[in-house]
Every structure is written in C-alpha cells, then in structure tokens.
Amino acid sequence: MIRLFKVKEKQREIAENSNGMPPTKKQSPGELRLNKDISELNLPKTCSIKFPNGKDDLMNFEVTVKPDEGYYLGGKFTFTFQIATIYPHEAPKVKCRERVYHPNIDLDGNVCLNILREDWKPVLNINTVIYGLYHLFTEPNHEDPLNSEAAAVLRDNPQQFGTNVKRAMGGGHIGQTAFSRCM
Amino acid sequence: MAQSTNSSSSSRSRDLDKLLLRPGHLVASTFEPGTQLRDDLEEYVKILVVGAGGLGCELLKDLALSGFRNLEVIDMDTIEVSNLNRQFLFRLQDVGKPKAEVAAKRVMERVSGVNIVPHFCRIEDKELDFYSEFSIIVLGLDSIEARSYINAVACGFLEYDSEDNPREETMKPMVDGGTEGFKGHARVILPGMTPCFECTIWLFPPQVKFPLCTLAETPRTAAHCIEYAHLIKWDEVHSGKSFDPDNPEHMQWVYLEASKRAELFGIQGVTYSLTQGVVKNIIPAIASTNAIISAACALETLKLASGCSKTLSNYLTYNGVEGLHTKVTEFVKDKECLVCGPGILIELDTSVTLKSFIDQLEDHPKLLIAGASVTHGRNNLYMQAPPTLEELTRSNLSLPLFDLMDKSSEGIVHVTGLAGKGDKKQSCLRKLRVAFKGVGGITDTDMAGGA
Numbered sequence: 249m250i251r252l253f254k255v256k257e258k259q260r261e262i263a264e265n266s267n268g269m270p271p272t273k274k275q276s277p278g279e280l281r282l283n284k285d286i287s288e289l290n291l292p293k294t295c296s297i298k299f300p301n302g303k304d305d306l307m308n309f310e311v312t313v314k315p316d317e318g319y320y321l322g323g324k325f326t327f328t329f330q331i332a333t334i335y336p337h338e339a340p341k342v343k344c345r346e347r348v349y350h351p352n353i354d355l356d357g358n359v360c361l362n363i364l365r366e367d368w369k370p371v372l373n374i375n376t377v378i379y380g381l382y383h384l385f386t387e388p389n390h391e392d393p394l395n396s397e398a399a400a401v402l403r404d405n406p407q408q409f410g411t412n413v414k415r416a417m418g419g420g421h422i423g424q425t426a427f428s429r430c431m
Numbered sequence: 432m433a434q435s436t437n438s439s440s441s442s443r444s445r446d447l448d449k450l451l452l453r454p455g456h457l458v459a460s461t462f463e464p465g466t467q468l469r470d471d472l473e474e475y476v477k478i479l480v481v482g483a484g485g486l487g488c489e490l491l492k493d494l495a496l497s498g499f500r501n502l503e504v505i506d507m508d509t510i511e512v513s514n515l516n517r518q519f520l521f522r523l524q525d526v527g528k529p530k531a532e533v534a535a536k537r538v539m540e541r542v543s544g545v546n547i548v549p550h551f552c553r554i555e556d557k558e559l560d561f562y563s564e565f566s567i568i569v570l571g572l573d574s575i576e577a578r579s580y581i582n583a584v585a586c587g588f589l590e591y592d593s594e595d596n597p598r599e600e601t602m603k604p605m606v607d608g609g610t611e612g613f614k615g616h617a618r619v620i621l622p623g624m625t626p627c628f629e630c631t632i633w634l635f636p637p638q639v640k641f642p643l644c645t646l647a648e649t650p651r652t653a654a655h656c657i658e659y660a661h662l663i664k665w666d667e668v669h670s671g672k673s674f675d676p677d678n679p680e681h682m683q684w685v686y687l688e689a690s691k692r693a694e695l696f697g698i699q700g701v702t703y704s705l706t707q708g709v710v711k712n713i714i715p716a717i718a719s720t721n722a723i724i725s726a727a728c729a730l731e732t733l734k735l736a737s738g739c740s741k742t743l744s745n746y747l748t749y750n751g752v753e754g755l756h757t758k759v760t761e762f763v764k765d766k767e768c769l770v771c772g773p774g775i776l777i778e779l780d781t782s783v784t785l786k787s788f789i790d791q792l793e794d795h796p797k798l799l800i801a802g803a804s805v806t807h808g809r810n811n812l813y814m815q816a817p818p819t820l821e822e823l824t825r826s827n828l829s830l831p832l833f834d835l836m837d838k839s840s841e842g843i844v845h846v847t848g849l850a851g852k853g854d855k856k857q858s859c860l861r862k863l864r865v866a867f868k869g870v871g872g873i874t875d876t877d878m879a880g881g882a
C-alpha cells in the first residue's frame with residue numbers, strides 16, 4: 249500500500265533534485281501504434297503518402313492513389329486520413345478530397361469500405377486500409393452504393409459507366425453534377 | 432471524552448472514526464490508526480476529481496463527506512437541462528454555467544470545512560505539473576479518450592529502479608468509475624502494481640459502426656437515421672464546417688434531419704436524447720448506478736489514502752439490469768505495456784549517436800530489433816519508412832542520442848522494428864529506458880539510498 253504522508257517530503261525532494269526538466273508531454277499510445285504502422289508501410293507503386301504537418305505529426309496525412317488498371321486507369325485520387333488518439337481502438341477517418349464518380353464514394357468524399365466501419369479491428373493497420381482504397385478503384389462494386397446512380401449504371405451498363413468515369417475524371421458533368429478533374 | 436464539543440462535526444466523523452481510529456485485521460501494512468491519521472487525511476491529502484457530470488457530482492459529495500478537505504475538480508462542460516435529473520448538484524437556474532464551478536460551490540455550501548477548487552477547462556489544457564500535485568486522481572468520465580489521456584499522464588510520473596521495481600514515491604494512484612445504464616465498474620489503478628487503463632483497453636467493446644451504404648440507402652432503425660444525418664447529411668449541407676458534438680445547435684440540427692429521414696422511411700423512435708446518445712455513443716445514465724459506483728470509488732479512495740483496509744484488486748463490476756450482480760476480478764498487468772511497463776533499461780555513453788544506438792538494438796539480447804525507428808517525447812527521431820519521413824529524419828542519425836534527448840540523464844524512447852532471429856522475425860513496438868553514464872550520478876545514489 250502507499251505511504252502517502254511519508255511520501256510527501258520525498259516527493260518534494262525528488263522534484264528539487266531532478267535535473268530541472270519539467271515532465272514532457274509524450275505521444276499517446278495511439279500515436280505510438282500509428283508510428284509503428286507508418287514505419288512499416290509497404291505501399292504498392294500506385295500509392296504514395298504525404299505528411300502535411302511534418303515528421304512529428306503523423307495523425308493527419310494524405311494518401312494518393314493512381315490506379316494502374318480498370319475504369320479509373322490514369323486517374324489520381326487523394327484521401328485525407330485522421331487518426332484518433334485511441335487508435336487502433338477506433339478506425340481511421342478517411343475522406344476523398346476530390347469529387348469522384350464512384351459507386352462506393354459519395355459526392356462529399358465519404359467512402360463505403362467495410363474495414364473503415366463495421367469490420368474495423370485493432371489488428372488491421374494503415375497498410376490494409378490503403379490497399380482497401382486501391383481496390384475500390386480496380387474493383388468498384390454496385391452492391392454497397394453510396395452513389396446509387398453510379399452504382400446503377402455500373403450494374404446495368406458497364407460500358408456507359410466507363411464512359412462516365414472518363415468524363416468525370418476529366419472534370420466534366422454527369423447529369424447535373426460537376427466532378428473534379430483528377431487525371 | 433474524546434467527543435468534540437461541536438456535535439455536528441462529531442456525528443459526521445463517527446462512522447469514519449470506526450475505520451480510522453481502531454486497529455483491524457484486513458488493513459494495509461502501513462495503517463497507523465489514530466486521530467493523527469484522521470487529521471493528516473484532512474490536512475495533507477489532495478484529491479482531483481476528473482469530471483463533474485453524473486458520476487463527478489456523486490464523487491465530490493461522497494469524498495467531502497468521507498472527510499477529505501482538499502478537493503479539486505476539472506470539467507470542460509456547461510450544465511444542460513437534460514443533466515438535471517441525475518446531476519443533483521445543479522438547479523434550473525444553473526443551466527449554461529460551468530459544471531465544475533457549480534458543483535464545487537454546492538458541495539462547499541453543504542459540507543462545512545471542505546475546500547473544492549474548480550477548473551473549467553479541458554484536461555489537456557493543464558500542464559503535467561498540475562496533475563503531479565495530487566495524492567490520488569479519481570475519474571468520473573464517460574469516454575475512453577479522456578481515461579486514456581489521464582492514465583498516460585498519471586503513469587508518466589512512474590519511475591522504476593534499476594531492478595525494474597516501481598518507485599513507490601512516484602506512483603500516482605487512480606480510482607476509475609464508469610457507468611452505462613444499469614451497469615458500472617469501479618477499479619483501482621496503482622501504476623506499476625496493478626494493470627493500467629491501457630493494459631486492459633480491450634475491456635471496452637468496440638463501438639458499433641454501421642456501414643455507410645446502409646445509412647445512405649437502406650436505413651432500418653432510428654440509429655441509422657441519426658447516423659445518416661450526423662455523418663452524411665451534415666457534410667452535404669455544411670461544406671467544410673466540422674460537426675461539434677458539444678454544440679447544442681449542431682445536435683438539434685442532426686436531430687431534426689434524422690426525424691425527417693425517419694418519417695420518409697416510416698421509422699419510429701428518433702428523439703433528441705437518442706440522437707445525443709448515438710452521436711456521442713452514450714447510453715442513458717441512471718442516477719442510482721452513479722450513486723453505487725461513486726460510493727465504491729470514494730471508499731477505495733479512502734482505503735488508498737488511509738490504509739484502513741486493503742483496496743479491491745482490482746476491478747469491480749456492477750450489473751443491475753436483472754436483479755443485482757457484483758463481482759471483483761483481478762486483472763493482470765501487461766508486462767510490456769507501453770504506458771505503465773518499466774521498459775527495457777539500456778545504458779549508454781553520452782557520445783553514442785542515434786545510428787549506433789539503432790545498430791546496438793539489433794545485438795541487444797533482450798531486443799534483437801533490426802531496422803528500428805525511434806521516437807522520443809513528441810519527436811520522431813528516425814523513421815525507416817516511408818521514404819519521405821526517412822529523408823526528413825536521416826540527418827538525426829549522426830547526432831548523439833544524448834543531445835536528441837534534451838541532454839537528460841534518463842529518458843524513455845519507443846522503438847519499432849523487426850524483432851527476433853532468422854525466420855521468426857516479428858514486427859514489434861517496445862518501450863526503452865535510456866540512462867546515460869556519468870550524468871546525474873548524484874541523484875542516482877540518492878534514489879538508491881531511499882529505495
């Protein structure tokens with residue numbers, strides 16, 4: 249058990265004897281785990297990562313995906329990642345920065361990827377998420393739509409879907425909606 | 432004959448005196464019963480209550496009535512109407528005022544002799560020195576983030592001797608309470624002796640997250656409608672402005688949007704309080720659960736401070752959903768816990784560069800870590816990957832680690848890399864305690880003598 253009172257004097261002595269350094273703020277366990285994920289990243293050639301706040305803030309970063317096959321070949325898409333201090337207890341928050349024509353990404357950049365929501369587990373890591381994002385572009389699926397119009401076109405008329413994707417990536421309109429140029 | 436002439440104060444301490452003035456069998460080894468102990472508790476023990484909500488109100492009242500005179504309370508929230516049913520220190524006219532300030536004032540009005548200092552701010556706004564002042568930190572919180580933060584701060588004061596035994600005088604005990612509806616827990620955390628919050632973070636079940644496409648396309652429940660308004664509709668309407676769960680106007684907006692959506696899909700049950708619950712992941716609080724858990728926490732605090740009984744080891748659960756069930760479980764520490772563990776002690780000359788430190792980790796028998804990345808405090812000293820970070824940190828490799836660690840005689844670094852030999856390499860994250868030879872030698876002998 250703790251000897252609170254005898255400890256009191258001692259605490260003061262230690263404070264005075266320590267080398268005058270105030271206790272320093274440390275990285276949270278979540279940040280440490282994220283550092284581990286980052287230092288072990290093994291990205292496909294189609295993906296790259298940037299840290300806008302420099303080397304000491306890894307909790308906010310950007311991942312760029314350049315698909316090398318499929319409908320989105322030739323495109324370039326940037327995702328912002330926000331990591332919680334209790335990572336990996338909580339999944340990263342990921343959003344697409346461009347407005348993209350995609351069945352699983354809505355017009356505000358929300359992404360429907362199971363491992364970012366219902367299937368996130370602390371054993372997963374940033375590498376898994378980035379691969380997941382890459383696969384969204386090589387294998388868009390119409391079964392989990394966030395953009396139901398795009399999903400319907402992909403399901404019913406894949407050729408038209410391909411044409412629409414090209415037009416959207418060039419910065420054109422699909423119906424009334426303007427898309428970001430991302431080539 | 433020892434009866435005080437002040438009858439109200441003697442009746443107040445009558446039950447307490449039975450615990451503090453008489454010897455016992457289940458007491459701590461340090462227990463010294465007597466009036467001196469009672470006086471010392473009043474004079475020297477300083478307790479911080481983190482949170483002035485449902486649990487915090489109960490805690491302040493219970494601790495004040497348990498004879499503690501020096502209390503402080505920290506909370507960043509202001510009082511809302513919906514708090515009044517259980518946060519019994521608050522009145523209608525207090526709505527909008529800081530919880531910490533009103534709670535402190537009310538308890539001081541009712542319990543004579545107690546002094547409560549309120550802090551109306553975020554827990555992260557305080558310097559670490561602020562937390563080091565307290566004998567015991569009592570937590571009445573509802574979020575994992577806040578618990579994790581305080582736990583890291585309290586465990587950050589812990590020091591180990593050269594045999595990896597925790598130095599008692601650096602131990603900052605915590606008593607943590609938590610309630611969710613009819614369920615609750617109370618636990619005692621003695622950093623270095625019992626598991627810390629991080630050792631057992633897996634006890635907290637992961638939050639239920641609905642797939643976004645379900646929210647967008649096929650909502651079936653009231654919670655789906657609320658999450659749709661919160662996660663999808665908010666962004667659609669407020670481009671760029673982020674949602675603040677503590678802003679009642681934002682919450683009201685989400686509630687109204689969720690109601691519209693529920694009507695569209697013929698779904699029942701969207702209410703304002705459910706909206707708050709879903710968005711903030713809060714289960715409705717029950718006043719009686721708060722009272723029970725707080726009482727358990729206050730009692731553990733008294734035991735810790737006085738030694739009048741052994742503390743619970745180390746995790747009490749209470750379940751009042753059907754009948755009543757309580758149980759104490761003794762969880763074990765994670766020896767390699769990054770927060771409360773000792774870390775592996777490494778002694779170095781002040782001239783050792785970061786590069787040669789990283790090389791040494793590969794040959795260290797307890798580590799065998801190849802290709803290490805190194806972090807100190809808030810700084811990433813060296814990152815092996817990705818290339819952009821490697822480039823930014825490369826210049827540190829040739830600098831002495833002593834300089835990179837602010838020329839302190841001792842400090843903590845965290846390393847990640849591949850540990851093990853041959854084919855059995857495994858990625859790992861380890862805490863290391865680096866001590867520099869020939870620096871701060873005087874302090875070392877002092878501590879050895881005291882231990």
Ligand SMILES: [Zn+2]
Pocket residue numbers: 626627628629630631765768769770771772
């Ligand atoms: Zn721990």
